[in-house]
Amino acid sequence: MDLLAQILxxxxxxxxxxxxxxxxxxxxWGVLNIVNLAHGAFxxxxxxxxxxxxxxxxxxxxxxxxxxxxxxxxxxxAVQRSVLNLIVRAxxxxxxxxxxxxxVVLTYLAQLAFSADFRxxxxxxxxDSIVLGPVVLPVARLLAFGIAIVLTVGMWLFLLHTxxxxxxxxxxxxxxxxxxxxxxxxxxxxxxxGIGIALAGMAGGLYGTVSQINPYIGAALTxxxxxxxxxxxxxxxxxxxxxxxxxxxxxxxxxxYIGSTFSDVASFGVLVLVLIVRPNGLLGKAA
Amino acid sequence: MLKVFDLSALLLVxxxxxxxxxxxxxxxxxxxxxxxxxxxxxxxxRYYRDAYQLAIEKINAAGGVKxxxxxxxxxxxxYDNQSDVNLSVRQYTQLVSQDKVDFLLxxxxxxxxxxxxxxxxxxxxxxxxxGGASDQIFSRKFRYIFGTLAPASNYxxxxxxxxxxxxxxxxxxxxxxxxxxxxxxxxxxxxxKLKKAGLTLVMDERYSTNATDFNSLLSQIRTKNIDAVxxxxxxxxxxxxxxxxxxxxxxxxxxxxxxxxxSEDFRKALGKDADYAFGMTAWLPSAxxxxxxxxxxxxxxxxxxxxxxxxxxxxxxSGVADVEALVQAVETAGSTDPEKVRDALSKVKFDSLYGPIxxxxxxxxxxxxxxxxxxxxxxxxIYGANGKIAQPKYPMPAWNAR
Numbered sequence: 001m002d003l004l005a006q007i008l009x010x011x012x013x014x015x016x017x018x019x020x021x022x023x024x025x026x027x028x029w030g031v032l033n034i035v036n037l038a039h040g041a042f043x044x045x046x047x048x049x050x051x052x053x054x055x056x057x058x059x060x061x062x063x064x065x066x067x068x069x070x071x072x073x074x075x076x077x078a079v080q081r082s083v084l085n086l087i088v089r090a091x092x093x094x095x096x097x098x099x100x101x102x103x104v105v106l107t108y109l110a111q112l113a114f115s116a117d118f119r120x121x122x123x124x125x126x127x128d129s130i131v132l133g134p135v136v137l138p139v140a141r142l143l144a145f146g147i148a149i150v151l152t153v154g155m156w157l158f159l160l161h162t163x164x165x166x167x168x169x170x171x172x173x174x175x176x177x178x179x180x181x182x183x184x185x186x187x188x189x190x191x192x193x194g195i196g197i198a199l200a201g202m203a204g205g206l207y208g209t210v211s212q213i214n215p216y217i218g219a220a221l222t223x224x225x226x227x228x229x230x231x232x233x234x235x236x237x238x239x240x241x242x243x244x245x246x247x248x249x250x251x252x253x254x255x256x257y258i259g260s261t262f263s264d265v266a267s268f269g270v271l272v273l274v275l276i277v278r279p280n281g282l283l284g285k286a287a
Numbered sequence: 288m289l290k291v292f293d294l295s296a297l298l299l300v301x302x303x304x305x306x307x308x309x310x311x312x313x314x315x316x317x318x319x320x321x322x323x324x325x326x327x328x329x330x331x332x333r334y335y336r337d338a339y340q341l342a343i344e345k346i347n348a349a350g351g352v353k354x355x356x357x358x359x360x361x362x363x364x365x366y367d368n369q370s371d372v373n374l375s376v377r378q379y380t381q382l383v384s385q386d387k388v389d390f391l392l393x394x395x396x397x398x399x400x401x402x403x404x405x406x407x408x409x410x411x412x413x414x415x416x417x418g419g420a421s422d423q424i425f426s427r428k429f430r431y432i433f434g435t436l437a438p439a440s441n442y443x444x445x446x447x448x449x450x451x452x453x454x455x456x457x458x459x460x461x462x463x464x465x466x467x468x469x470x471x472x473x474x475x476x477x478x479x480k481l482k483k484a485g486l487t488l489v490m491d492e493r494y495s496t497n498a499t500d501f502n503s504l505l506s507q508i509r510t511k512n513i514d515a516v517x518x519x520x521x522x523x524x525x526x527x528x529x530x531x532x533x534x535x536x537x538x539x540x541x542x543x544x545x546x547x548x549x550s551e552d553f554r555k556a557l558g559k560d561a562d563y564a565f566g567m568t569a570w571l572p573s574a575x576x577x578x579x580x581x582x583x584x585x586x587x588x589x590x591x592x593x594x595x596x597x598x599x600x601x602x603x604x605s606g607v608a609d610v611e612a613l614v615q616a617v618e619t620a621g622s623t624d625p626e627k628v629r630d631a632l633s634k635v636k637f638d639s640l641y642g643p644i645x646x647x648x649x650x651x652x653x654x655x656x657x658x659x660x661x662x663x664x665x666x667x668x669i670y671g672a673n674g675k676i677a678q679p680k681y682p683m684p685a686w687n688a689r
Contacts, residue, residue, distance in 0.1 A: 002510060003507065006506045006509075007503055007506055010502035010503065014502065111329065116333070117330060117555075118523060119556060120530065120558075122530075122560070127530065127533030127534050128534075136509075138534030141534065211499055211527050211530070212556060214523065216326060216327040216370075251500065255494075255503030256507070260492055260493065260494035260495060260498060261466055261494055263500075
């Protein structure tokens with residue numbers, strides 16, 4: 001019983017981290033209709049930004065997240081205006097090709113710049129834990145989970161209640177109507193992509209405090225984010241939280257009851273099931 | 288029209304001028320290899336590139352390879368396989384069929400060596416590889432593959448010997464391993480050793496290669512109160528394992544890892560958290576290991592560090608041993624004929640900076656593993672073929688008591 005409680009806690013915390021990872025991907029996908037295959041590479045870059053901040057200036061990885069977000073926002077904005085804007089109304093296949101290419105370029109640039117050495121963002125408290133009776137709460141994961149919830153709810157409120165957020169949603173729903181109301185799509189797309197990449201960057205910073213970083217972590221993180229976006233649905237940031245938690249708990253339970261080798265089988269199996277039964281996601285409108 | 292003529296004339300001149308150097312290259316003995324210079328295992332792949340280059344440089348500086356009365360220089364033809372097994376097989380095929388290299392050196396990692404050795408076997412070109420330890424590579428009666436890594440099945444051999452003598456004795460053992468050729472071989476070799484030593488295997492779990500989350504396994508280790516944890520996996524996984532063990536306050540009496548512990552990069556990434564981790568190595572840079580070209584292993588380690596700015600570990604030493612074994616075999620055979628060199632390799636016997644080199648009938652070396660432990664900022668040899676070398680720090684204290 002204690003073990004089950006611990007496994008559930010592990011799964012929930014893992015799910016929180018998953019949710020932040022997927023948040024940016026789901027936003028970009030929902031608004032720009034781009035499945036950003038380079039999403040994981042941006043998470044990786046964000047992790048390196050946090051690592052540099054922590055290693056060379058001593059800025060705490062959690063307090064430094066706004067800086068990471070700002071750097072990554074600028075990068076995302078620039079990439080959208082210069083590269084992705086060329087294909088924003090192009091068929092899906094073109095967007096897949098170009099973001100895949102971007103992934104490869106970013107990964108290999110990262111190896112040139114940062115080497116293939118493994119890095120960890122390891123502040124003194126990163127390994128601390130709080131013992132609550134039979135269960136252990138890892139502090140870094142607890143913080144990451146808290147930030148995940150704040151970011152997701154913040155994102156939700158932002159989309160609902162701010163002018164920019166409403167413009168983003170309007171553009172996703174009906175471009176022509178949004179334009180008639182004075183939305184400038186080029187700027188708005190770049191803003192959206194910038195926000196998506198800023199979220200990816202922050203996810204990277206959080207990831208670096210609980211895991212190791214190297215230039216090649218991106219592809220697997222893209223796959224995870226993709227699965228979460230599908231499971232949660234693209235309509236609503238809260239769906240991403242549900243998708244993340246669902247996947248985190250599912251993987252932890254699978255590792256306990258079936259075996260660690262089956263974690264990926266379970267998560268991608270569920271992905272297929274969701275696509276068949278509820279193609280708009282668990283929280284999405286029924287098909 | 289004239290322009291075109293000028294250009295072709297220029298090309299002709301260029302071709303004539305480059306020809307002489309081309310014919311010198313033809314006299315060189317060319318060693319071919321495909322190594323992971325980019326991709327997820329580039330971090331270990333670089334040991335092989337650097338080891339091959341340094342060994343060839345050193346051997347050429349000492350006059351090269353004597354074949355009969357002639358001296359030949361060594362040359363290296365190296366490809367980057369981007370950590371992709373299929374690409375590496377294609378590159379080895381290209382090395383033997385188009386580049387016509389004389390002999391092959393290996394890639395890193397068992398799954399690569401397993402696939403690539405099929406190429407050397409097919410084209411009957413000897414491959415001496417120092418990157419694949421899985422027993423599977425050598426269990427297929429291949430004639431052209433030789434390996435200088437100690438057998439995977441025996442990686443935990445000396446560790447199990449050490450476990451028997453620890454006080455307090457570990458009552459329960461967990462064996463965790465990744466699902467690839469090397470780590471499965473390690474697990475298969477370790478189970479009977481544990482049984483023979485009278486140690487109880489409480490958890491025997493396989494996990495997916497590249498797993499990043501070990502919280503479920505760690506929570507089970509905690510609940511089942513396991514004393515000794517043996518992990519066979521990859522460096523990325525082991526970094527995550529140690530970090531997550533700390534964050535879940537999981538501190539068994541000891542844990543040991545097949546990779547990572549000997550390499551500087553691992554200790555840097557974990558900092559103080561690397562302390563107390565056990566590992567093993569078949570090689571330590573000792574001045575007792577004499578070498579024809581480098582003097583001894585300590586001098587080799589110094590030369591390597593000076594040139595590449597990081598410490599060599601057993602991967603690098605094994606890579607150098609591969610080049611040396613080929614050179615010794617060519618000199619003994621007095622020929623570069625692949626068949627004769629293969630036969631010479633099967634009987635080769637010499638002392639090197641890596642240890643005594645000789646291959647069993649399957650083509651694999653047999654070297655004992657020395658148990659090592661990170662103690663503070665030092666890497667200490669704890670238990671070797673002849674028993675205890677130094678006092679292990681055991682049991683490992685709780686994370687909050689360090």
